[in-house]
Amino acid sequence: MKLKQLEGLLGDLDQFSSPNIDLEQYPTGPHIASRLLFMAENTYGDISGKVVADFGCGCGTLGIAAALLGAEYVIGVDIDSNSLEIAAQNAEDLELDINLVWCDIKSLTWRDGIVDTVVMNPPFGTRKKGADLDFLSMGLKVASQAVYSLHKTTTREHVRRTALREFNAKSADVLCELRFDVPQLYKFHKKKEVDVAVDLWRFVPQS
Amino acid sequence: MRLLTHNMLSSNIKGVSNGFPLRLEVEKFIEKEVEFNADFLRNMFPKIEWKALVDAAKTLGYADLPEEADPSLLDSDDFLKKYHHALLELHVEEGVLICPETGRKFPVNKGVPNMLLHEDEGFWRL
Ligand SMILES: C[S@@+](CC[C@H](N)C(=O)[O-])C[C@H]1O[C@@H](n2cnc3c(N)ncnc32)[C@H](O)[C@@H]1O
Numbered sequence: 274m275k276l277k278q279l280e281g282l283l284g285d286l287d288q289f290s291s292p293n294i295d296l297e298q299y300p301t302g303p304h305i306a307s308r309l310l311f312m313a314e315n316t317y318g319d320i321s322g323k324v325v326a327d328f329g330c331g332c333g334t335l336g337i338a339a340a341l342l343g344a345e346y347v348i349g350v351d352i353d354s355n356s357l358e359i360a361a362q363n364a365e366d367l368e369l370d371i372n373l374v375w376c377d378i379k380s381l382t383w384r385d386g387i388v389d390t391v392v393m394n395p396p397f398g399t400r401k402k403g404a405d406l407d408f409l410s411m412g413l414k415v416a417s418q419a420v421y422s423l424h425k426t427t428t429r430e431h432v433r434r435t436a437l438r439e440f441n442a443k444s445a446d447v448l449c450e451l452r453f454d455v456p457q458l459y460k461f462h463k464k465k466e467v468d469v470a471v472d473l474w475r476f477v478p479q480s
Numbered sequence: 481m482r483l484l485t486h487n488m489l490s491s492n493i494k495g496v497s498n499g500f501p502l503r504l505e506v507e508k509f510i511e512k513e514v515e516f517n518a519d520f521l522r523n524m525f526p527k528i529e530w531k532a533l534v535d536a537a538k539t540l541g542y543a544d545l546p547e548e549a550d551p552s553l554l555d556s557d558d559f560l561k562k563y564h565h566a567l568l569e570l571h572v573e574e575g576v577l578i579c580p581e582t583g584r585k586f587p588v589n590k591g592v593p594n595m596l597l598h599e600d601e602g603f604w605r606l
Contacts, residue, residue, distance in 0.1 A: 376595040
């Protein structure tokens with residue numbers, strides 16, 4: 274599938290109808306989502322034929338992109354059942370089989386070795402400090418091949434150090450820096466959205 | 481919920497030492513055809529808990545898998561077809577997963593297992 278075609282399909286997905294601010298519910302736009310998965314597939318071979326988990330899948334954008342690029346088995350996890358229903362509908366509209374699990378990422382007890390690759394756009398921890406690192410920690414426990422994730426550029430060194438020292442990652446690389454439109458979370462904010470600099474990371478777990 | 485997912489999930493209840501496999505009770509299931517990929521099946525084979533797969537498939541009325549399987553079977557097309565069907569083509573739509581130690585039930589609705597816990601009952605790995 275061509276990049277433009279993937280981006281187009283992702284642009285047609287339904288997204289959060291009434292986002293829950295505490296859960297940092299906003300979608301990864303089609304531009305970023307398509308590039309993230311395209312790079313994972315074409316540069317690293319981490320998607321096609323693999324078992325791919327989408328942590329905090331929301332309405333399913335990243336997991337669906339993985340399925341469109343040939344992932345053999347996609348498992349989306351979210352703490353919010355309304356989002357999971359939208360994700361199921363999005364997958365069905367594209368005639369894709371996506372597996373969904375309703376769970377808090379912090380209490381996953383999956384058997385090791387089944388999941389190859391984790392993709393995620395975690396909560397940045399604006400509402401709950403450290404939320405993105407909780408996701409990353411679990412991602413590195415579950416994945417046997419690679420974890421793709423987005424984190425604020427301002428936290429780059431902290432993310433790198435934590436991944437390598439505390440979460441025992443074998444490598445942690447920033448693949449590119451992106452601009453991300455994040456909805457403002459408080460009423461007193463004047464603008465509806467802010468443009469945040471975000472890093473796209475690839476982490477490799479210890480084998 | 482397909483049986484590969486069932487083969488991966490385990491009970492996340494606090495204090496449970498062996499929460500795998502979750503017992504399965506099924507009210508409704510469906511079958512959907514999936515493209516056959518022998519390489520994927522061969523890759524997955526060493527990672528699968530075979531007995532859990534056999535038992536779960538039986539709960540769904542599919543009893544064609546051998547009780548025991550070793551890698552030499554992966555050369556047999558007939559075996560691969562059955563293994564493919566059990567692992568990827570059976571979907572539990574409505575039912576419950578049951579923690580083998582505590583009996584805590586995790587409902588499966590519209591194909592989605594609900595593994596969400598109350599704050600005080602969970603096994604928080606983080
Ligand atoms: C920034 S959104 C990303 C949504 C989607 N992955 C996408 O890329 O469009 C973060 C998602 O994480 C979910 N979430 C937040 N905290 C969670 C937790 N502790 N466990 C599981 N999911 C969580 C939210 O419900 C939300 O869907």
